[in-house]
Amino acid sequence: MFGDAAFILQISLKSSVAVLLAALGETLAERSGVLNLGLEGMMLMGALTGFAVGYATGNPWLAVTASCFVGGAMALIHAFFSITLKANQVLSGLSLTMLGMGLSNFLGRGVIGRSGIRLGQMPIPGLSDIPLLGKAVFTQSIFAYAGIVFTVLLALYLSRSRQGLMIRAVGEDAAAADTAGINVVRVRYICTVVGGMLSGLGGAYLSLVYTPGWKEGMTAGQGWIAIAMVVFATWKPSRVLVGALLFGLLTSLQFYFQVTGVELVPVYVLRMLPYLLTIAVLVLVNRVLMRRGADGASGPADLGVPFSRS
Amino acid sequence: MTAATQTSAQNAGRRLSPNTSRALFALGFAALFALVSGGVIFACYGKNPFEAYWLMAQGAFGSWYSLTEVLVKAAPFTYTGLAVALAATMQLWNIGCEGQLVMGGVFATGTALFIVPESPALVALPAVIIAGALGGALWALVPAVLKVTSRVSEILSTLLLNYVAIIFMEHLFYGPWRDPAGMGFPGTAMISEAAQLPRLFGTRLHPGLIGALFFALLLYWVMSRSAWGYRVRTAGKGPQAARYAGFDSGRLTLTAMAVSGALAGLAGMAEITGLHHRLQAGLAIGYGYDGIIVAFLARLNPLAVPVAAVALGGLMVGGEQLQSRLGLPASISMALEAALLFGVLGGEALARWRERRNALRAAAVGNEDSPAGSTTDTQDGSQEDRNVR
Numbered sequence: 001m002f003g004d005a006a007f008i009l010q011i012s013l014k015s016s017v018a019v020l021l022a023a024l025g026e027t028l029a030e031r032s033g034v035l036n037l038g039l040e041g042m043m044l045m046g047a048l049t050g051f052a053v054g055y056a057t058g059n060p061w062l063a064v065t066a067s068c069f070v071g072g073a074m075a076l077i078h079a080f081f082s083i084t085l086k087a088n089q090v091l092s093g094l095s096l097t098m099l100g101m102g103l104s105n106f107l108g109r110g111v112i113g114r115s116g117i118r119l120g121q122m123p124i125p126g127l128s129d130i131p132l133l134g135k136a137v138f139t140q141s142i143f144a145y146a147g148i149v150f151t152v153l154l155a156l157y158l159s160r161s162r163q164g165l166m167i168r169a170v171g172e173d174a175a176a177a178d179t180a181g182i183n184v185v186r187v188r189y190i191c192t193v194v195g196g197m198l199s200g201l202g203g204a205y206l207s208l209v210y211t212p213g214w215k216e217g218m219t220a221g222q223g224w225i226a227i228a229m230v231v232f233a234t235w236k237p238s239r240v241l242v243g244a245l246l247f248g249l250l251t252s253l254q255f256y257f258q259v260t261g262v263e264l265v266p267v268y269v270l271r272m273l274p275y276l277l278t279i280a281v282l283v284l285v286n287r288v289l290m291r292r293g294a295d296g297a298s299g300p301a302d303l304g305v306p307f308s309r310s
Numbered sequence: 311m312t313a314a315t316q317t318s319a320q321n322a323g324r325r326l327s328p329n330t331s332r333a334l335f336a337l338g339f340a341a342l343f344a345l346v347s348g349g350v351i352f353a354c355y356g357k358n359p360f361e362a363y364w365l366m367a368q369g370a371f372g373s374w375y376s377l378t379e380v381l382v383k384a385a386p387f388t389y390t391g392l393a394v395a396l397a398a399t400m401q402l403w404n405i406g407c408e409g410q411l412v413m414g415g416v417f418a419t420g421t422a423l424f425i426v427p428e429s430p431a432l433v434a435l436p437a438v439i440i441a442g443a444l445g446g447a448l449w450a451l452v453p454a455v456l457k458v459t460s461r462v463s464e465i466l467s468t469l470l471l472n473y474v475a476i477i478f479m480e481h482l483f484y485g486p487w488r489d490p491a492g493m494g495f496p497g498t499a500m501i502s503e504a505a506q507l508p509r510l511f512g513t514r515l516h517p518g519l520i521g522a523l524f525f526a527l528l529l530y531w532v533m534s535r536s537a538w539g540y541r542v543r544t545a546g547k548g549p550q551a552a553r554y555a556g557f558d559s560g561r562l563t564l565t566a567m568a569v570s571g572a573l574a575g576l577a578g579m580a581e582i583t584g585l586h587h588r589l590q591a592g593l594a595i596g597y598g599y600d601g602i603i604v605a606f607l608a609r610l611n612p613l614a615v616p617v618a619a620v621a622l623g624g625l626m627v628g629g630e631q632l633q634s635r636l637g638l639p640a641s642i643s644m645a646l647e648a649a650l651l652f653g654v655l656g657g658e659a660l661a662r663w664r665e666r667r668n669a670l671r672a673a674a675v676g677n678e679d680s681p682a683g684s685t686t687d688t689q690d691g692s693q694e695d696r697n698v699r
Contacts, residue, residue, distance in 0.1 A: 106639045279470055286460045
């Protein structure tokens, strides 16, 4: 009984990491006013890069760094189009997703099915000896620990630091922030690119830890779920963590039923659940916010609006 | 409403002249941008870009057979392109055409297999066509209802439902609908011949393409002449516009999404009845996403959608040539598609910048002492982006 719960907890944590990292990145970008729908594409390219670099060099650090770099570079494209050219951010983000899907399929053709490096679990000394909980929570990959640390750091950074205040100001009212002497363009560029790096990292987690190897379209919509997670979290990092864990729990139940052979719900319904529940959660959040008199979950006031000094 | 992009889109070609140069400029830039980006990729792979493009062009338009293959692809692209264009005219993002296409295919197959299996073509074909449109419409209504009642972003809901539709379809042809005589092959049984669209000229061409052209004309007419089309265009100018005009934009959202979904459903229906003749894995291969490219290449003009669809069909069929002739994965076409879309965005920005510069110059020449540029559209595009969530 407890063993099963610990198993589910461990897999839940393990399954939530990629979505968590990507959603944290998107939170940062959206708080600065840039909507980036290219998460799926950036994650795919991050996954391919991480796997390919690890495969070629055998060096995990190099693989992870390269993934971050590629994720950031892709976000830079979006930043250029949406910030500098003031293009429609939805279209630019969609193009980025298509670019990531097409390019990763194209470039990754040669390494499908190869086995590269895999990053294992790093038990935390001492804590991992706690019965049940130690194995479930403190025996994870370094990405999982990093995800938790990033969540705390981002939450504190956005709410407590001067720079965090600047970022929020830019997202809420770019014109006013500009008047106050904040460099709107620079803040948005940095937030978008750092957000992309986190997405790339999330992708690398998938191909190096979660399901080691490269498979076309291996993110399976996790980028989109991450974007929905940001809405669910009402743009707060701590709630992003909650959302990611919920997603992880669903995925782990899928595994659990498969392993134990218990079929409470048909497998295909279980496979649909992450997407359906994401939608259900969006409905719930919007309903709650509407009841409180808000205009649905709308996020930062200047989200998606290009800034130009007139 | 300052965004000239929107105006040109909404007027659907009625006031072409002031915007034609801008459209051509943006498209020309997009094509050039995609060609150069692709060229760089080819060069990185040690292939001669000119040779690669020549092979692509030849592979797509070089023979009667390849040309018909381009048209075979253009049919679903036209349906999904029209679906995206209609929704986008109202500032709705229908990114769920893939799922609506799948549900159209599911409904069409189900009808053909279980409702009209023995009926003559006169009964079976209309039933299957209506079922296809219905499947797509119902699937698109889900995000529309969620948007109207709970203000859930249709961007996310339409997209997430794609995955659900595909899993559902796979469940059907791996499970309850699997052909018992199929030797374990994942797919349903063949639909009856009466429910199949005839093939034309001994090629894979089928009347689905003619239907697509018909719907392009019909949508153009509806958008430019009917009261409903007028409302859709007005609602596309922003929520205030609809409110001032005094109509219920919620109901309009429902009807527009339903029609949009029906068009995407027809794409799935035509693929099943015209090509596959059964439900199987090849149905969901991204035609829904391609519709986004087609719609924006056509600048949301229904009459331009078939043209853009043929262009994209050429890109796809040509891309397959690269696989067989140069050993380059055909997925390069998808990367090139993305480059095209980025090119359109870049071209728009350049055109905007050029127009503004010209306006500034004109203002400077005409009126030396007034602050120039105050009349030009500095907030260009912001209105359309406001409605994202």
